Amino acid sequence: xxxxxxxxxxxxxxxxxxxxxxxxxxxxxxxxxxxxxxxxxxxxxxxxxxxxxxxxxxxxxxxxxxxxxxxxxxxxxxxxxxxxxxxxxxxxxx
Amino acid sequence: xxxxxxxxxxxxxxxxxxxxxxxxxxxxxxxxxxxxxxxxxxxxxxxxxxxxxxxxxxxxxxxxxxxxxxxxxxxxxxxxxxxxxxxxxxxxxxxxxxxxxxxxxxxxxxxxxxxxxxxxxxxxxxxxxxxxxxxxxxxxxxxxxxxxxxxxxxxxxxxxxxxxxxxxxxxxxxxxxxxxxxxxxxxxxxxxxxxxxxxxxxxxxxxxxxxxxxxxxxxxxxxxxxxxxxxxxxxxxxxxxxxxxxxxxxxxxxxxxxxxxxxxxxxxxxxxxxxxxxxxxxxxxxxxxxxxxxxxxxxxxxxxxxxxxxxxxxxxxxxxxxxxxxxxxxxxxxxxxxxxxxxxxxxxxxxxxxxxxxxxxxxxxxxxxxxxxxxxxxxxxxxxxxxxxxxxxxxxxxxxxxxxxxxxxxxxxxxxxxxxxxxxxxxxxxxxxxxxxxxxxxxxxxxxxxxxxxxxxxxxxxxxxxxxxxxxxxxxxxxxxxxxxxxxxxxxxxxxxxxxxxxxxxxxxxxxxxxxxxxxxxxxxxxxxxxxxxxxxx
Numbered sequence: 001x002x003x004x005x006x007x008x009x010x011x012x013x014x015x016x017x018x019x020x021x022x023x024x025x026x027x028x029x030x031x032x033x034x035x036x037x038x039x040x041x042x043x044x045x046x047x048x049x050x051x052x053x054x055x056x057x058x059x060x061x062x063x064x065x066x067x068x069x070x071x072x073x074x075x076x077x078x079x080x081x082x083x084x085x086x087x088x089x090x091x092x093x094x
Numbered sequence: 095x096x097x098x099x100x101x102x103x104x105x106x107x108x109x110x111x112x113x114x115x116x117x118x119x120x121x122x123x124x125x126x127x128x129x130x131x132x133x134x135x136x137x138x139x140x141x142x143x144x145x146x147x148x149x150x151x152x153x154x155x156x157x158x159x160x161x162x163x164x165x166x167x168x169x170x171x172x173x174x175x176x177x178x179x180x181x182x183x184x185x186x187x188x189x190x191x192x193x194x195x196x197x198x199x200x201x202x203x204x205x206x207x208x209x210x211x212x213x214x215x216x217x218x219x220x221x222x223x224x225x226x227x228x229x230x231x232x233x234x235x236x237x238x239x240x241x242x243x244x245x246x247x248x249x250x251x252x253x254x255x256x257x258x259x260x261x262x263x264x265x266x267x268x269x270x271x272x273x274x275x276x277x278x279x280x281x282x283x284x285x286x287x288x289x290x291x292x293x294x295x296x297x298x299x300x301x302x303x304x305x306x307x308x309x310x311x312x313x314x315x316x317x318x319x320x321x322x323x324x325x326x327x328x329x330x331x332x333x334x335x336x337x338x339x340x341x342x343x344x345x346x347x348x349x350x351x352x353x354x355x356x357x358x359x360x361x362x363x364x365x366x367x368x369x370x371x372x373x374x375x376x377x378x379x380x381x382x383x384x385x386x387x388x389x390x391x392x393x394x395x396x397x398x399x400x401x402x403x404x405x406x407x408x409x410x411x412x413x414x415x416x417x418x419x420x421x422x423x424x425x426x427x428x429x430x431x432x433x434x435x436x437x438x439x440x441x442x443x444x445x446x447x448x449x450x451x452x453x454x455x456x457x458x459x460x461x462x463x464x465x466x467x468x469x470x471x472x473x474x475x476x477x478x479x480x481x482x483x484x485x486x487x488x489x490x491x492x493x494x495x496x497x498x499x500x501x502x503x504x505x506x507x508x509x510x511x512x513x514x515x516x517x518x519x520x521x522x523x524x525x526x527x528x529x530x531x532x533x534x535x536x537x538x539x540x541x542x543x544x545x546x547x548x549x550x551x552x553x554x555x556x557x558x559x560x561x562x563x564x565x566x567x568x569x570x571x572x573x574x575x576x577x578x579x580x581x582x583x584x585x586x587x588x589x590x591x592x593x594x595x596x597x598x599x600x601x602x603x604x605x606x607x608x609x610x611x612x613x614x615x616x617x618x619x620x621x622x623x624x625x626x627x628x629x630x631x632x
Contacts, residue, residue, distance in 0.1 A: 068278070079306045079393065086394060087342050090409035 007064035017058045024051050104510070104607035121206035122610055124508065127191030129213050134188055137179035137220065144172040146570055149532070153563040155553055165549035166235035167250070171227060173238030178259050179220050181493055182351060185358030186269050186304070187216065189500050190297050192508060194273065196601040196608060197291045199282025199617040204275040208268055215265035222258030226251045237547060239348070242329040242340040246321040253322050256315045263312045266354070270304030273297055282600075284619035288379065291599045291623040295382040296361025299389040303350045303357075307393060311347035314340065338403050345396035353392040355489055356456075357385055359496035360427055363449045366503055367431050369597045370446035371438030374624040377430040384423035391420045401472045410469050417467035424460055428453065444518035445595075448499030451526050455491025459484060462537060477547075480540025483533045491529060498525075498576060503595065505584055510607045512590040513583030517575060524572030531565025598622075598629045 024047055031043045057063040062073060105124045109116070117125055148168055151158045160168070195203055203209050227233040230251035236244055245252050277290070277298050290298075318340075320326045327333030329340045368375040375381065397405060397413030431453060440446070462484040465471045475481065506512040535558040540546070544555045551559065593602040600619070604612055621628035 072274075075302075076306055082394065083310065083346050086397070086412070087339075087346075089412045090338070090342065090397070090405045093406035093408035094404075 007061060009058060009061070009064075014058065017054050021051055021054060024054075103609065104605065105508075105610045106607060108610050119210070121202070121210050123191045123195050123202050123206065123209060124608065124610075126209050126213055127188055127193075128508070130183060130187030130191060130216070131189075133213075133217065133220070134180050134184045137175050138184075141172050141175040141180060142570065142573065144168050144175070146566055148172060149563040149566040151549055152551070152559050154560070155551055155556055157550070160549070162549045163232075163235065166237075166547070167227075167233040169547060170234050170237050174223060174234075174255065174259065176489075177238050177351070177355075178262050179216075179223065181355045181489060181497075182266060183216055183262070183269075184355075184497060185362070185493070185500075186266075186273065186297060186300060186354070187213070189293075189362070189497075189504060190269070190273060190358065193504060193601055194294055194297055195276065195280070196604060196612050197294050197599050197623075198277060198280060199285050199600055199613065199619060200276060200280035201611050201613065203272050204279055205272050209272055212265045212268040212272070215268070216262055219258045219260075219262030219265065222261060223255050226254035226258060230254060239344060240315070240318060241344075242318065242321070242337050245318055246329065253319050256318050260312055260315045260319075263308045263315075266304045267308045270301035270308070273301040274305065277301075282617045282619055286619075288382075289619055289622050290382070291361075292364035292375065292378070292381055292385075293358070293361035293599075296357045296364070296385045299385040300354050300357045302386075303354050303389050303393065307347045307350040310343060311351075314343040314347065317343070338400070338405060341400050341403055342396070345399045346393075349396040349399065350389070350393045352488070353389055355493045357388060359452070359493040360385065362496045362500045362503070363431060363452050364427075365597070365599065366445045366449040366499055367434050368624045368626075369595050370441045370443065370449070371435050372441070372596070372626065373434055373438040374622070374626065375430070376433035376436075377426070378622070378624065380426050381430050384426045387423035388420060388427075391416065391423065395420055395467075398467050398472070401469045402476045414467060414469050418464065421460065421464060421467075428457060428460075443502075443515060444513070444522060445499045445503035447519065447522045447526075448495045448502065451522070452492055452495045452499065455487055455495060455529070459487030459489075459492055462487065475540050477545055478540035479536040479544045479546050482546050483535075483537035483540060486533045486536070491533070495525075495529075498522075501580060504601075505580070506590040506606075507601060508607050509584040510590055511584050511587040512594075513580045513587055517579040521572045521576035521579060524575065525569055526572075528565045528567070528569030528572055532562050532569055533565075535559070535562035535565065596626070598624055598626050 028044060028047050031047065032040070034040070034043075036043055056073065062070060105122060109122075111120075117129060120126065120129075147159070148165070151160050151165055151168075191203070191209065195201070232250045234240075234245075234252045234255045235248060235250050236252060240252065240256060245256075277294060281290070317326070317328055321329055326335075328335045329337045331337060364375060364381055395413055395417045397409050398417045401410055401414075442450075462480070465475065466481065466484060502513065502518060539555055539558050539562075542555065542558075544551050591606045595602070598621070600617060601608075603617070
């Protein structure tokens with residue numbers, strides 16, 4: 001492992017990400033009050049994905065890591081998406 | 095083991111540290127491997143005793159030695175111990191730790207302290223599970239699957255047992271993380287991906303399943319605890335929850351968990367068969383990639399456990415199709431092993447006998463799995479003794495026999511002494527015959543309609559149940575002989591040094607037993623793992 005390439009993120013950037021996350025949390029609460037029908041789930045999932053993406057990119061430093069680590073993380077997220085997606089073969093057609 | 099009697103300096107004595115603390119606080123992968131080995135073996139033997147008691151109860155119709163509640167508790171505890179305390183941690187924890195770093199030319203795993211922590215977590219979880227048996231209002235009686243709504247309503251000690259499994263899940267994740275990192279980062283010079291021993295490939299695929307699927311088990315079990323403690327209603331249809339969702343969540347982990355159990359066993363077989371056939375393995379790349387393919391495809395078939403649950407027909411169709419897809423990489427492996435045997439100079443010693451019986455028993459287990467994978471036939475045999483027989487053919491006849499094969503193949507390397515061949519052959523034959531009597535009878539009983547998890551049955555099922563129980567006794571006697579012969583040999587047997595099996599992988603190039611740092615100087619790999627000619631092995 002090459003520790004010399006360790007990227008340090010500025011406090012300003014971290015604070016901005018944190019404030020964005022707080023704003024997105026507020027958005028989640030606001031959207032949950034809207035009458036969107038079945039799209040409510042997709043809306044909530046979209047905001048949650050955006051939030052987790054910010055956490056992964058900045059708080060977990062994935063934006064600054066090499067390709068291998070990003071690829072490994074992508075496999076994990078893809079697997080989770082497939083697990084959730086395949087469950088819908090049951091839930092949507094029951 | 096008495097280190098003074100060893101022929102040379104090795105990991106048993108070269109650090110100068112002795113006593114229990116030199117083991118339970120050691121970060122040496124070999125010592126941790128042996129810690130895992132003896133831990134899983136101890137739990138295995140406890141669960142074997144429980145299994146024998148279950149078979150005695152089923153020896154004759156009606157109550158034989160226990161009532162229904164005790165029977166429910168015993169099959170639950172048997173399943174929980176065998177699955178979560180023996181076979182899931184067994185291969186990665188014991189043989190993965192012992193062998194994998196040496197096979198890739200590393201001094202240790204990438205995170206030795208994390209490795210030790212994994213063992214401690216495993217033991218903590220095990221202690222919690224065992225505590226659950228003797229505290230509260232009795233041992234859990236749900237079956238190892240902890241299905242809702244029963245698991246959220248039963249008054250037995252489910253919460254504590256589930257919490258123990260939850261802790262063990264962390265141990266499994268950390269081991270997987272450690273192995274993926276080790277295999278990526280610590281391979282010796284020249285150890286390219288296509289020179290990796292197939293056991294390492296199988297551990298790599300397994301480690302990914304451990305990392306990706308185990309968190310879902312953790313979440314699911316945490317939800318069961320939340321349901322029991324807080325009454326959240328997540329799985330309660332009357333309160334807007336969905337009981338079938340529990341089955342999805344549970345099997346999203348627990349079907350891939352079958353591959354945590356079987357993939358490393360396939361790796362062991364891929365090591366033993368070429369060595370005892372004196373031939374390079376046939377179709378190296380296909381066997382290697384099929385491990386990854388099994389791990390990937392096997393993660394998408396969990397729904398075949400739920401065909402009768404009320405799941406949608408669309409899901410039944412999709413999961414049934416995908417289940418048949420898994421048969422392809424599994425068959426690739428079996429055909430390649432058989433092709434390796436073809437025209438080989440086969441040596442029928444104990445490891446090879448266990449490997450060959452794996453081929454037969456796993457094939458029977460796999461093919462009966464197709465009966466369960468097809469929805470129409472599954473509905474007929476669902477929740478019958480057929481499922482119990484099928485599962486034991488795959489996991490005991492497959493993984494279990496591979497585990498015994500690995501014990502005979504690799505343990506002499508770490509002890510510097512070997513077992514006697516003749517008693518090992520007798521033990522193997524007793525186990526092979528006993529195994530088939532025990533579990534084949536179960537499959538026939540299931541076909542005839544005998545349900546699983548019932549402590550009583552109709553009189554017409556009596557003869558086959560009696561035969562199955564007698565078979566289990568033969569199996570147990572063979573197991574006792576195997577263990578006595580093996581451990582007596584490891585402690586007091588003939589010296590085992592050099593490369594008596596004639597293996598071409600790196601563990602056979604280091605001293606016997608290996609030193610703590612494994613290699614005197616960093617190895618440079620110049621040939622494949624089954625290239626016997628390049629290594630000068632006749």
